[in-house]
Amino acid sequence: MATVLLRGLESKPKLNGRQVNLVCFHEERGRWEVELEGAMPMVDLFKVEWNDDWWEPVDNDDKYPSLKKEKGPTFKEVVLQKQEKLKLTDPKILTVVDCNGRPVSVYDGEGQMLEVLSGQHIPRKVETESEVCQRSFPLQFQKKAPEGRTLAVRPSCLRVREEETVEALRKRKVEMSVGTVHAKPELDGQFGLLGAFQASTNAWEVMPDARGLWDVQIDGSAAPVKLRSPEICDEATGKAFVDPVQIGDWKTVPEEKALYARVTLQEGEVILEDEPAISAPFSFDMPQLMKQFNQMSPSRQDAILQLSKGPDFLASLRSETRHFTKETLQSASPEFSQLNESLQDQIWSMMRTFDCNSFSHSRSKSQLLYPTLARVNHSCRPNAVLGDPKPAEQDAKLHSGLEPVDLLKKALIAIEEIPEGEEITVSYLSEEDLLEPRPQRRQRLMDGFGFECFCSRCLDEDADRVLRTFRSAEGEGSTGTGGEPCEEMHVSSFADFLTKLSKEEPLSSPDELVAIAETASETLAPSHWLLRKALKLRSPEVYPIPGRDMPCEEIRKKLRSVLDGVTAAKGYPSAA
Ligand SMILES: C[S@@+](CC[C@H](N)C(=O)[O-])C[C@H]1O[C@@H](n2cnc3c(N)ncnc32)[C@H](O)[C@@H]1O
Structure with a gap:
């Protein structure tokens, strides 16, 4: 039974990229019946015969209507043990090129190679929306028209939602650098979609186009490749990439490290993705931790041991009255206390490292240690969040069957x-x-994480005061600095507003939201970080709220005008 790779399915795009077994070909419908491994239902393979609609002029020159009427070539896409070939039954085809003008191999009906052109990469500028779309199709079949003009044909069954593609291509399209020695020289000059920076390999994930196809590859490879920054260049500027982050000495506390931006990062940008090096239900699971640690390469072990150890107790196991110390462990575990001193120290150090650097992961119900994310310090006014890999990317990958x-x-x-x-x-x-x-914040950090917070919001009392510019309790004028009780009162009223926004509680109407914001703006200065945060919470790119069709942009505009109004009236610094 032959195995094939599904591609170009429009009705069931999530199946694209999956391997299936061919069951039989239904002549009358011109379709294959295929069998998916596992319990998935049977699906039809996409139709592989050409029809007249698939002809289209390459250069937007529509002078050849007569050719459009000609019957196009017929081919079958056959994949045998991942070896994919185009079987061509129309010998009139002269050249087959990909969207970038690069040649691909063509086989005739017998599987004999017709022609292989080893041409150079032909860069083409993307100028119009339609051209971008055109480039997104994996293959264009060029055929010399009788008059010597070139026409292109594309399989309409591979049509994608064009807007989405244009958007995707515009935002993230990159070109693999020619002339850089790397593992995938065959991709030089090709275009791919830039995925997230993978901290675990220090490489970018570069994906094939939105449907899981490299422009030219028809050899069955649809997987993303990992490329180092200099191996990719920005299509628009032609400049090579740089890694987005670097770990450096923390300027605030000398012995500590921190993660710094190497380039300006945009709001909503996925800075990097990291993979866990160690997972355990919690830091007390010594055997689990040690087993995973011992299985690592020496360099990985070294990197883990370099991580911050935090306090000399396990904060995550703190009870109401005491923290979990080495002595506690010795008395609680006879196994541990019987080990020699140096082994005890090694295990205890590992437990502290894990406890200090791991994050709880709700879906897998475990604690996970991510080596690069472990270098991110806390701030009470953070500029980043941890989240799942970007839903859009996830969707693109599932969509493309990767x-x-x-x-x-x-x-x-x-x-x-x-x-x-x-x-x-x-x-x-x-x-x-x-x-x-x-x-209170500092106390929580001390109790829960065992450190005294030195973030800018905690350290810079004056700056914090400027941010805490409130109206007086009587509602008359600005008190300038504001005091703690005042802050507590107003912040807690504002907290309701934020909670509603962040917890996605359904609000009856956008007006309700604006009303809350108005109240909040009366009590908090427009430059207050909370108000800024509120605006960001409504930012659809950063926090898309599924299933809620509140007009986010509208609300943001209204919030902004409320804030601007207050700003103008009170002479506060602008929140912009
Ligand atoms: C997950 S690690 C962060 C990276 C760490 N600075 C390093 O050198 O690897 C957590 C530890 O960093 C330090 N830390 C993080 N945020 C801090 C903050 N705002 N103030 C003081 N120390 C902080 C504490 O020692 C904490 O136990």
């Missing part, structure tokens, strides 16, 4: 523009905890 996103991967996402050289921070505290005044 490996679904590794569900254990975590993404670091910028929630505001982060200038080059700036530290990237996330909040270890919950949104609610961030609404607390400084003493």
